[in-house]
Amino acid sequence: MSVDVFPPLRRDRRVQGWILSTAISQAGDMAWYVGLAWSAAQVTTPAGAGLVMGIGALPKALVLLYGGALADRFDGRRTMILANLGRIVVLTIAAVVLLAWGLSLALLLTVAVVFGAVDALYTPASGTLPRRMVRSDDLVKLSAGSQLAHRLAVFVGAPLGGLLVASGGLATVMIVDAVSYVVIALALAFVVKPRLPQPVSTSGSIRADLRAGFAYLRRDTRARTLVIAFSGLNLCVGPVLAVGLVQRTHAAGWGPGALGLFEACSGIFAAVGALVAMRWKPANLARSGLLALVVQAAGCVLIGLVPQLGMFVAMAMIGATAGIASAQLSAAFQQTVDPSYLGRSFSIVNLSDEAMMPVAMTAFGAFISLTSIPLACAAIGTAFGALMIWSAARVRSDPSPVGHGIAAP
Known part of the structure; x- marks a missing residue:
């Protein structure tokens, strides 16, 4: 494919949309992390709070390799969109349950586990996207720009999570994080369209x-x-x-x-x-x-x-x-x-x-x-x-x- 397809990064709206929407989502994630940690501390012991914050790593570790295989077998961008929709559904249902029945350790554990599994599908798929978006020479600039955006997102998201959970409770944090996933899902659907096709695996099975x-x-x-x-x-x-x-x-x-x-x-x-x-x-x-x-x-x-x-x-x-x-x-x-x-x-x-x-x-x-x-x-x-x-x-x-x-x- 001709390199003329790739505009300079300073004029590349697809790349800029990818970095901006990802930063918004990461800010929402950071706010959610703070809100989850604070809420866990309110309803359980320190050991229970540690379980809430760490249990999501278990399903993620178990599913991650399969998530990588799925990313190579199916279109990575569509996988990311579906994973984001899954996150939105989980957060919306959890917010409704929280408002109806109140905060509980069981609710926090369930959300953490489901999020870990969904992340295992999203993360490998996101790793296939930069290669299909920009020229090889621009990959360093794309990575560096994403880093800067990520650090800004953490800087904004952490205090935002504290303010939200203090003023509106965990349900408010869930809604804000869900909105951040809506942003990146819309960006992936309408703006962040890869310029190169994705070679797909031709093996007979995931295994x-x-x-x-x-x-x-x-x-x-x-x-x-x-x-x-x-x-x-x-x-x-x-x-x-x-x-x-x-x-x-x-x-x-x-x-x-x-x-x-x-x-x-x-x-x-x-x-x-x-x-x-x-x-x-x-x-x-x-x-x-x-x-x-x-x-x-x-x-x-x-x-x-x-x-x-x-x-x-x-x-x-x-x-x-x-x-x-x-x-x-x-x-x-x-x-x-x-x-x-x-x-x-x-x-x-x-x-x-x-x-x-x-x-x-x-x-x-x-x-x-x-x-x-x-x-x-x-x-x-x-x-x-x-x-x-x-x-x-x-x-x-x-x-x-x-x-x-x-x-x-």
Whole structure:
């Protein structure tokens, strides 16, 4: 397909509609997350609240691989529309039940479980869309723009959720989140139309599709390396930021205000990193992104060692490299993986978050208890850096983008 089909991103209404509608939906999700957490705390014990916030990961982990296979078998855009309609129906019914019978633990658990299953269908399908929307050269800019929009959505959605649940209760949060899904469903139906066809799986069954997906990663070294690197990235950085940073701040007596400032520092520099990624065009996106994450690994080590002022430096290192590397590696992933296997490969990467992250968090906390915060952060940071160097060495060459008509001008 001719590259003339793709307008510059600054004039691409389809891409702009995709980023804007996704940001609106993510703001609604963040508001829902806050509202759900607050409501769970009102009706049950801390253990019950933890169950509400975590139980959605179970159905998502169980369904995610099948969701990836469905994304490669059917049209990803239509799958996303149907998943959003499912979310709208769930939230509408839940709001009616809540208004009629009141808030209950059973209602919160049911909604969390159903949402987890629907997310498992939506997430892999969304991973197939960028490749079909823009030229290969514009994938970094699309990813960086999506990152910026996501961070703004979190910044707006979190306080919005607090205000909504305080003034109108959880039902109001449900309605607002449902409206955000209506926005993205309408955008997908009428604005965000892929420019390239989606190659579909021709296997005889979903199970055969799954076998074919794993076989593809076994034979494609570069794609397999990126999947391993992404999974390792999630499992190393997540525990350091969610457990190590909190424990270090608490142990040093810096207080929750300092924790918030550390997180804000990381978010600000991640936005700066995304802006840098829009302008920086390295010859090898995968290698550049992976080597940038070696700096992030050093930041993880510093979290366990440096004084309070140094923590801002460490969080700036983590945030800036996250902004740069996420854009570059997302683009490299889209360029590298065969379009026929994007959904399945994307679902395997996400599975590490859903299935392995709780284990990684628990193990890292136990490691801190058995040793110390500095040693635990140093160990996981070093392992993370070694994995990124190993991965960068395996993606040294930069192949031409694979696929159907996606080429640089």
